[in-house]
Amino acid sequence: MTIKKIVIVGGGAVGWSVAALLRAQFPRELVVIQLIEDSRKDALSVECASSRIHSFHDLIGLQEKICMLDPYTHFGLGVMYEGWSYDSQKYMLAGGYYGASLDGVDFQNIYIKNYLSGEKNDLDDFSLNAVAAKLGRFGHPSSDSQSIYSAIKYGLHFQLDSYADILKSHALALGIDVIIADCTAVSRDNNSGNITSLELDSQHSVMADLYIDCTGEASVLLGDACGVKCASDDMDILCDRVAIGYRLQSSLLPSIAVLTSTADGFFKVIPLKDRDVIVYYFSSDLIRENDIETMLATWGFTHVTIANYRSYRREKFWVNNCLAIGHSGARYCDLLVSPLQSVRDSIVRFLDLFIDFDNVDASRDEFNRLSHIELDNINEVIELHMYASQHHSAVSCRYFSSHSLSSSSAHRLNLFVSNGRHTHCDLSLLTDIEWAAFFIGNKIIPKSYSYDVDFLDGERVRDFLSKLKAVIFESAQKIPKHADYIKSLLK
Amino acid sequence: MNQHSIKKIVIVGGGTAGWMTAAALAKKFLPINMDIVLVESEAIGTVGVGESTIPHIRGFNEYLGIDESFFIAETKATFKLGIAFKHWGQLGNDYIHPFGPLGHDINGVEFHHYWLRMQQEGSKYPLDNYSMAAMAARAGKFQHPSTDSMSLLSNYNYAFHFDAALYAKYLRRYAEAINVKRIEGIVAATNLNSDNGFIESIRLDSGITLGGDLFIDCTGFKGILIDKVLNAKFEDWSHWLRCDKAIAVPCALSEEKLTPYTQATAQQAGWQWRIPLQHRTGNGHVYASDYLSDDEAAAILLKNLDGEPLAEPKFFTFKAGQRKQNWEKNCVAIGLSGGFLEPLESTSIYLIQVGIQKLLDFFPDKNFAKANSAEFNRQLDEEYVRIRDFIIMHYKENAREDSPFWMDCKNMSVPDALAQRQKLFKSTGYVDHQQYGVYAAVCIGQGLIPDVYDFKINAFSHHKIAAYLEKIHGNINAAVASMPFAQDYINRILANTNQGKPL
Structure with missing residues (x-):
């Protein structure tokens, strides 16, 4: 075996995620893995990772404590959406569970029946995650499935340069070779289309059996060298700039990221340990860059940088012996789904499908097929988010002047509106209750609910809901204060 | 309301x-x-x-709150651990689609890759050797799976014939x-x-x-x-599933002990089922009328019964x-x-x-x-x-040259998604887990042997994997030996069941 x-x-963060996973999973006696670290700056500066990050960290063997020792990394309990479909709108998409079922009838339907009968409870009040986050509390979930605290689901917020360093030290410890250089030329075999070697500015030339392009939007290997084009602009949100800045904080912020719609775009504010970071997507024909800078400055954000932004996906993500992970293959705005999560999903998918260096044709086709399905699902989330806010948010309104709902999005919407039900797809991104929280948070309320709620006595349901709310609130108050918890954790 | x-x-x-x-x-x-x-x-x-059913039927009975022993007595049911496919893929082939896993995944690599490597390196042991359900089925053994998930005796599932x-x-x-x-x-x-x-x-x-x-x-x-x-x-x-007729006849139980599996034997233009119940054996011949006359079909069926027919054969016509x-x-x-x-x-x-x-x-x-x-x-x-694609796959993946029916099936074009799935399995052994049943066991049973195994297992020596597989097989053999015969097990259940007490 050669x-x-x-x-x-x-x-x-992208390149080192790939490196860490492959090094952790591919035997060292069979595969050499080299990373060419180039001087390019990451387009992403901060990540609000959902609870799915943990299984990835398990796969690469990275301990959470290492991440938490970093001066920026913060726990995340959910994302708050503000002012999208009406001015006073505030709802959370919190990880984890909402409420509880009663006599086998699921919570969503109980909630909806009660809502339709006039009791417009705030759905957030039934999420331990949301309530705890708003109270500035945090604790790890209980491993005892009987405990209410097992309902907590948390993610992590990263400053990405710093997170990339964590991944890098981890990958180096696993045995990755690193060369610090920029790639100046790519040679390809004219017949097969395979990449044959890379020329580096360090005068080296490197050859490999498989090349993984983590060069971001530049797409040096897949786009430039292999000529794979961008397929469509279906994910375009009509924002062409993104501004990023931060403001230091003297005390620890609650673990909630906030996503707010404005007259000229939208922004996400992500709390880290000592600061919060703003990522503002806007349209340059609605507001000038200078005005954005001034506005961010009044809010206290400094070190503002503004870059061009566009959404795209390439026709393929893996051709010949070249695989693209991250922005080199596709880019979309992180309205609901973290782009780095799809990076992690892509590498895991690659790992799952990659069986042998000399037999990749069928794996490659399947990888490309699944990657497009994943992007279709992301697009569906973006589309429905825009749809829900089209009468209020400037960006969403513009979006619908040139888009219409895809048939799958329309079906999902109609199914929820008519009967409060959910359709299922491969590689689903949100759970049923997360979809419900999204719709209800935007005041899209089903006309009807599942029949089995009628098996329950109305009085009993009202009593159940008010007790549930009280229990969740009391339980949340018993969770430690976030700052205290972190202090004791890092001791 | x-x-x-x-x-x-x-x-x-x-x-x-x-x-x-x-x-x-x-x-x-x-x-x-x-x-x-x-x-x-x-x-x-x-x-x-x-x-003949698959394990999901148990969930249905549980939903209705039907006691299993009562159900067994009431419907003359027997236990089923899988389906034995004879002459499928190739004349002389004999494999089981087991209700339960094959071996164990190790280091995130599915078991059949280890088996494949051993085959490439000269081993001749069939894949069935590493399945609890298949080995127990062949031995005519059955008992309820253990609830202790650490025990090999928990490592299979079951359904019923009834x-x-x-x-x-x-x-x-x-x-x-x-x-x-x-x-x-x-x-x-x-x-x-x-x-x-x-x-x-x-x-x-x-x-x-x-x-x-x-x-x-x-x-x-x-x-x-x-x-x-x-x-x-x-x-x-029906252009993919050419069988359009069936003939069914029950026969008397054979002398042999009860077999806890369904037998599906490929014939020249279709296949024959054998489903043992408590009081009789159900038999049938599913065939393609373009390739076989009703008389020929009936003759094939009657020739292959293992007991006296108990009724006149019944014919059915259908379209997939x-x-x-x-x-x-x-x-x-x-x-x-x-x-x-x-x-x-x-x-x-x-x-x-x-x-x-x-x-x-x-x-x-x-x-x-x-x-x-x-x-x-x-x-x-x-x-x-x-399910359609899974069934088509049984016809498509064959190397039989003994009849026009099988040759036509081999040469037919199949639905795109199935073609892609088969290509992926053939070239890499990759199994899409959304698929029906124990997919790898059936593909390999049909003769669709992947070209390569997962390269990652080359980090282990031949000797180490061989020893590992031998250990699994040995443990399964020992576990099967400890199980009662399906016939005895069901007799015991029936003896302890109060019949005639519904609900």
Whole structure:
């Protein structure tokens, strides 16, 4: 068995995620893995990762404590959406569970029946995650499934340069070779289309059996060298700039990211340990860059940088012996789904499908097919988010002047509106209750609910809901204060 | 109660589908006063499909609260650990589709990759050797799986062979006991709403008119409501599944001990089933009439019985396919009225069950929202197509050259998604886990051997893997040896069961 070689081009959180996973999973005696760390700056500066991050960290063997020792990393309990479909709108998409079922009837239907009967409870009040987050509390979930605290689901917020460093040290410890250089030329075999070697500015030339393009939007290997084009602009949200800045905080902020719609775009504010970071997507024909800078300054955000932004996906993500992970293959705005989560999903998918260096045709086709399905699902989330806010948010309104709902989004919407039900798809991004929280948060309320709620006595249901709310609130108050918890954790 | 709630359900047709539906709906709507009527006629026979099942049937019985021992006594049931496929793929082939896993995954690499490497390096042991279900089936052994997940004796699943007519009879008693009203009669006419075409009522030959909010068509191939009245289109799949006839005959039990598996033996233009029950063995020959005459088919079947025939052979004609909309307006087709797939993988009762489950998941109100029935249809289609493709795969993946039927099957083009899936398995051994059954076992059994195994396992020496596989096989052998014979096990259950105490 000859030893094979994989070269990853581009570092950053994306490149080092790929490196760490492959090094952790591919035997060292069979595969050499080299990472060419280039001088390019990451387009993403901060990530609000959902609870799905943990299984990835388990796969690469990275302990959470290492991440938490970092001066920026913060726990995340959910995202608050503000002012999208009406001015006073505030609802959370919290991870974890909402409420509880009663006699086998699921919570969503109980909630909806009660809502339709006039008791417009705030759905957030039934999420331990949301209530705890708003109270500035945090604790790890209980491993005892009988405990109410097992309902907590948390993610992590990262400053990405710093997170990339964590991943890098981890990957180096696993045995990754690193070369610090920029790639200056790519040679390809004219017949097969395979990449044959890379020329580096360090005068080296490297050859590999598989090349992984983590060069971001530049897409040095897949786009530039292999000529894979952008397929469509279906994910375009009509914002062409993104401004990023931060403001230091003297005390720890609650673990909630906030996503707010404005007259010229929308912004996300993500709390880290010592600061919060703003990522503002806007349309340059609605507001000038200078005005954005001034506005952010009045809010206290400094070190503002503004970059061009566009959404796209390429026709393929893996051709010949070249695989693109991250922005080199596709880019979309992180309205609901973290782009780095789809990076993690992509590498895991690759790992799952990659069986042999010399037999990749069918794996490649399947990888490309699944990747497009995943992007279709992301697009569906973006589309429905825009749809729900089209009469209030400037960006969403513009979006619908040039888009219409895809048939799958329309079906999902109609199914929820008519009977409060959910359709299921491969590689689903949100759970049923998360979809329900999204719709209800935007005041899209089903006309009807599942028949089995009628098996329950109305009085009993009202009593159940008010007790549930009280129990959740009391339980949340018993969770430690976030700052205290972190202090004791890092001791 | 909601003013839009469905208040009356009319099920047309008894038989397995009708009574399973009636029982499940009656159980579900026990807390409220749902009016459920089932119309059937003694004059119309039932097909009585699917004497062989897959493990999901147990969930259905559990939902209804039916005690397993009672069920076994009542329906003359026996245990089933899988399906043995003989002469499939190649004359002389003999493999089991087991109800349960193969070996164990190690380091995130599925077991069949380790087996593949050993084959490439000279080993001849069949994949069955590493499956608890397959090994126990071959040895004629059965006991309930252990609840201790650490024990090898927990590492399999099971289903039943049973008498479908007795099952329907039992479910009828069950349903009638919880307020399902049975009416004897034949549908003579249907009354549709002139505005929206919904079924308002049916008139029976006795002159009775039955109104309802929701109609369930369990009338079998005829599809009296869904087809004749609502004209829901049928999608023909017979170009992939060429068998269009079956002949069935029960025979006396053989001298041999009870086999806890279904036998599916490939013949020259179709295949033959053998399903052992407590009191007889069910046999049938599914064949393609383009390639084989009825007489030839009957001769093949009768020649291959392992006991005296107990009745005259019965012939069935069918066409593989599915109705495009199993739910049309206020009518839902469940069972053969919705679609037909040959019983090669024992899925007939399973498909009835899926229809019922999805009907409960998407149970309508009187508004009958289009999105709701569309989602029901979409999910049911997905299930039909999944099983359809799995069955097509058994025909496509063959290297037989002894008959025109098999050669034509080998050369046919199959649905794209299946072709892609097979290509992926052949070139990499990758299994899409959304697929039906123990996919790798069936592909490999059919002779579709992946070209490569996962390169990561090259980090282990041949010796280490060989020793590991030998250990698994040895442990399975020891576990199987400790199990009782299926025959003895079932006798013991029957001896301890108080018969005749329903519910």
